Amino acid sequence: MSDATITAAAPLTSWISDPRGRQLAKKIICEKFPQWPDGPRDFQLDSWLRVLDGVDQLDIVPTGGGKTALFYGPVVIAQYLSQTPIPGVKPLPRKPVCLVVIPLVELGNNHVSEMSQLGIRAISLSAETIRQATDEKRNIFREVRRCEWPVVMLSPERLTSADVDEILRDSTFLRNVIMLGFDEVHIMVPWGLQFRPDYHQMASVHSRLPGVPITAVSASIMPATDLTKICRLLNWKEGEYYCLRLSNERPNIRTVLQELTHGLGGFSFPDVSRAVLPGQKVVIYCGTIDLGFRVAMYLWSLLEPGRHRLKKVRLWNSLTSAEHNKTTLQLFREDPHTTAIVATIAFGMGINIRNIHTIMNLGVPSSLNDTVQQEGRAGRDGTQALGITLVERSVLAAIRKVWPAEKLFGFHPPIVVPRPRAKGKGKSKAEKAAEKAAEKAASGIMQKPIDILADRFESGLLSLLIAFVEGRCLVQVKNQQYGNDQLDGGSAGAALSCIDAGRPLPCSSCQPFWEAPCPRLPPAGFPIMANANDLAGLPSKGLFGPSGPHALLKDMQEHAMKHLDAFARSHWRQIGGPQQLYLPADVYWNSTTYTSLLDNFHLLRSPDAIATTLSTWNHLDDRLDLFELLEKLNRRFDARHIKKRVITARKTKATREKNKKSKEEGSFNFC
Structure with a gap:
């Protein structure tokens, strides 16, 4: 017309x-x-x-x-x-x-x-x-x-x-x-x-x-x-x-929650070390400018010395100048050697760079909205992308402490009310708090565990974290929070888990993240498991818990290093030629490969995962032999972690029974 x-x-x-x-x-x-x-x-x-x-x-x-x-x-x-x-x-x-x-x-x-x-x-x-x-x-x-x-x-x-x-x-x-x-x-x-x-x-x-x-x-x-x-x-x-x-679900972004293996107060952050691997385009979000600077320093330390490191890993926050930010965007778009931007929330909303493949939140964002906004920077060119949130251990410990533990171990966590002294003068603040708690308990108005969590976490974010702890579908929870499952004419799968909905990129609860630990895009032909039949035969996530395999303890890492050194010496002798005669076996691993191997040791559960994570290793032809060694050691380390988990559960259950018995015998007498 x-x-x-x-x-x-x-x-x-x-x-x-x-x-x-x-x-x-x-x-x-x-x-x-x-x-x-x-x-x-x-x-x-x-x-x-x-x-x-x-x-x-x-x-x-x-x-x-x-x-x-x-x-x-x-x-x-x-x-x-x-x-x-x-x-x-x-x-x-x-x-x-x-x-x-x-x-x-x-x-x-x-x-x-x-x-x-x-x-x-x-x-x-x-x-x-x-x-x-x-x-x-x-x-x-x-x-x-x-x-x-x-x-x-x-x-x-x-x-x-x-x-x-x-x-x-x-x-x-x-x-x-x-x-x-x-x-x-x-x-x-x-x-x-x-x-x-x-x-x-x-x-x-x-x-x-x-x-x-x-x-x-x-x-x-x-x-x-x-x-x-x-x-x-x-x-x-x-x-x-x-x-x-409109539904804000992004089918081309895989939602991943993963437990941090280290704290955020130091200068070593191995969980984000993959950001300097060749071919990466990663944005790492940090809660403060100080944390962002320490993360950037760590990533620079993984690269060869020289000013080129400042181009490979860039900073972005409220203190970086407009000219610096303009250069950062240009390098990230055009220079294949620029692999990472370490940013604060200043980079979070509306920034449109189409070639971001991975978003990593180092620590839990302040809200679910921030999580969605920051993940939304990835995959704008329509290709498959990753949105990874690395959750602090203290956050998960707080949730596991008060959230109904029968969902995790089969029993309730005790909520202990301290016994106060008789009323009188000269009581400390702790004693006054204990007296107040006792009065609340006696009147039946003790704060519920979920209320304790709600005081600390934004409601939408808390729902996502609880789903992570329980091993429920993360995308399904986000759809419920944003009402995507209630939209007229919306996707019928919004109310379903990734496996039931057939999403091409299942979340980390539906497809264990340790099966594909590297945040770069999988190589051609790399299998992406999208249904229950594909998941059959894989290690049960119940073996590890929703957080995935645990990182190696200090003694485990030392044990692994001894085996890796022996592996290097054995295979170095088979190389032959002048380099084998005049160079030490240590050069079998380059520094970046060895660091990545130790940092991701507990996640390397397949030859493909080794090939992807150690893509810069000069001896990838030996990955099948390396996989046999890692599989044997990981099986041993997993058994130790499970044993430790069982012992902890038993101790907690014994404490609960002891407190219950004390209460029944009248230990809490408020008269």
């Missing part, structure tokens, strides 16, 4: 409900962006039409799903119609502007770069761009006020500043604003409460833009908790806004 079908006699009264409006908008976008061979996606087109109709909306779209286009699509359509008026179509502003509130400066810079490549004028009002404009003797705020920038990115603090207040008072600017956008709107609630109170002023700012619709987007909003709080902050009432919810 051509433009002529919309006439003054048959005007377009609604973009979203009139098929002619949809066809016209799609035609405009296809002409503007010929590089989109299939045109815009249906949800993008619907969102743009709602903006043109003045409808407030919340769009929940998966990471990598094309959310950025929701901000510039209405501007492109409005620009076309202002230059090419069509009879029957309500006139739109001559210089349409979209204001977008962003949580991070780098997110705005990334969006501006993406739009610039599409020929769209966009600017991020950050301290850097303002300083640059000042150096060029330009008044950037006057340019925004005159509507010279169709898309303006700015932080909530900038939006509530005096400079922008002057812009919001300008009648010319107000006539041309067609949308107020909020990117990554899920952080509005927690960040607004914790350290960015200006997020709580967004409804007030919107009230200064009469008739301007809001478009709020995110990939991670839980319907049970986040949605109500966001609506309250934006002053939305039920029925006054449209909510689009």
Whole structure:
């Protein structure tokens, strides 16, 4: 249908409900962006039409799903119609502007770069761009006020500043604003409460833009908790806004939870050492700048000395400059030798690099939303990717301590109430706490174990961690938390485990991660087990527990090193030639191979796993012999771990029975 079908006699009264409006908008976008061979996606087109109709909306779209286009699509359509008026179509502003509130400066810079490549004028009002404009003797705020920038990115603090207040008072600017956008709107609630109170002023700012619709987007909003709080902050009432919810499950990303084999307070992090292997493209998320710097130092120490190490492993946090970050993105995209970025959450939202193959969270993120956002950086080119969260032992110990232990060992953990002294003066704080706990126990209001966990962990994250401890499907739990299993027309498998749903990349609970420990993509022909028949005959995960095989203890590692040294001497003698005569057997392993071998010893359960993990080893032809040695030693080490686990369970059970007996005999007398 051509433009002529919309006439003054048959005007377009609604973009979203009139098929002619949809066809016209799609035609405009296809002409503007010929590089989109299939045109815009249906949800993008619907969102743009709602903006043109003045409808407030919340769009929940998966990471990598094309959310950025929701901000510039209405501007492109409005620009076309202002230059090419069509009879029957309500006139739109001559210089349409979209204001977008962003949580991070780098997110705005990334969006501006993406739009610039599409020929769209966009600017991020950050301290850097303002300083640059000042150096060029330009008044950037006057340019925004005159509507010279169709898309303006700015932080909530900038939006509530005096400079922008002057812009919001300008009648010319107000006539041309067609949308107020909020990117990554899920952080509005927690960040607004914790350290960015200006997020709580967004409804007030919107009230200064009469008739301007809001478009709020995110990939991670839980319907049970986040949605109500966001609506309250934006002053939305039920029925006054449209909510689009698409499934945020990413089938091309394998979700992996793995227990850390070391702490986070030192300078050695062997669980992430694989990030420096050739061919990797890994982003390692750290909770603090300090931890990130120590991780980067560790990874640099694994590489050959020289300045080239600073290119192979890059840092990204709030202290790295914009120029440094720009170089990091360029190296990561174009240089095959740049294998890792060690980052904080500053890299987490909206950064669009298409060749990230692996995400590693070193330590548990603060929420399930952060976990999903950070995993969502991977696999944006459509290839298979990994999202790995390395969970601290202290976190798992806290959960196992209070979560019903019959699911793990067949008995309840004791909740011991200390016996207080008689009431009187001179009691210590501990004695007063014991007295208070005793009174609660006597009145039946003792805090439940699950409440103790809820005080420490965000609810969605706690559900994921409990599923990990119990060995339940991780993807299934995430789908339940985000309501993916309740969507109309959604995937029927969202409510099922990976095996039952036939997911091509099962999570680490459904397919034990130690069967494929290396985070790089499997080589051609490497089997990916996707159903119960494929899993038959593999080691039972009950043998190890949901966390997988345990890392080697210190004495086990020393024992393994002796066997590896003997293995090297034996095979080095078979090489022959001058190198065997004049070089020591130690060169049989290079330093990186030997370190990777010891760090991943407990995970190497197949010849293919050895070939993948030790890809730089010069003697891969000997991997079958090495596998026989590792299999024999791992079997021995597994038996020791199981024995230790049984002894611990027996001791805990004995303690429970002793405490129960003491309680029955009246040990806890509160009279």
